[in-house]
Amino acid sequence: MKENKPKILLHACCAVCMGYPTELLKENYNPVVFFYNPNIFPEEEYIRRRDELIRYCEEQEYEYIIGEYEPEKWYAYINGLEQEPEKGLRCNKCFEYRLNEAAKKTAELGIDIFTTTLTVSPHKISQNIFAEGEKAAHNYNINFLAQDFKKQNGFLKTMEIAKKNEFYRQQYCGCEFSIRK
Numbered sequence: 432m433k434e435n436k437p438k439i440l441l442h443a444c445c446a447v448c449m450g451y452p453t454e455l456l457k458e459n460y461n462p463v464v465f466f467y468n469p470n471i472f473p474e475e476e477y478i479r480r481r482d483e484l485i486r487y488c489e490e491q492e493y494e495y496i497i498g499e500y501e502p503e504k505w506y507a508y509i510n511g512l513e514q515e516p517e518k519g520l521r522c523n524k525c526f527e528y529r530l531n532e533a534a535k536k537t538a539e540l541g542i543d544i545f546t547t548t549l550t551v552s553p554h555k556i557s558q559n560i561f562a563e564g565e566k567a568a569h570n571y572n573i574n575f576l577a578q579d580f581k582k583q584n585g586f587l588k589t590m591e592i593a594k595k596n597e598f599y600r601q602q603y604c605g606c607e608f609s610i611r612k
């Protein structure tokens with residue numbers, strides 16, 4: 432039986448990155464996990480990350496929603512930024528794209544706040560994620576929880592949960608441009 436806490440939509444990029452944020456959010460909310468990541472390449476990798484996340488959500492009895500896999504829309508959105516380095520302009524567009532969809536889903540579900548696991552990663556600039564999250568929240572008249580999940584040893588705790596649960600751990604962020612040669 433779920434405790435009577437307000438819902439929060441948690442945009443999640445993979446099982447690894449959702450382990451710690453869900454633990455933290457559970458103190459004040461019932462998290463609804465939303466997997467929306469059309470940036471992931473190739474499709475086999477997308478399926479692997481998606482299915483690992485589903486496995487964990489079902490084990491933990493988290494409500495979850497799987498968004499559409501529509502990479503052609505994502506490629507069109509970041510068009511012209513393919514050669515940008517990680518942490519650059521392509522990543523900001525990628526945050527914008529995914530967080531806008533997360534905000535839209537939050538509003539559709541009648542939930543009034545959302546956040547994202549993206550700040551767990553030390554390879555991402557949290558302030559840029561916050562800026563896109565706030566914009567997306569404004570677009571749909573909801574709130575964005577600007578939580579920097581890598582703080583207070585968040586990344587370390589994330590890795591501990593991943594190890595304990597034997598999660599599949601990918602070697603690159605997600606898009607084909609982030610695959611390390």
Ligand code: SF4
Nearest residue numbers: 522525604605606609
């Ligand atoms: S490196 Fe990661 S955040 Fe940046 S564009 Fe690629 S998938 Fe998106």
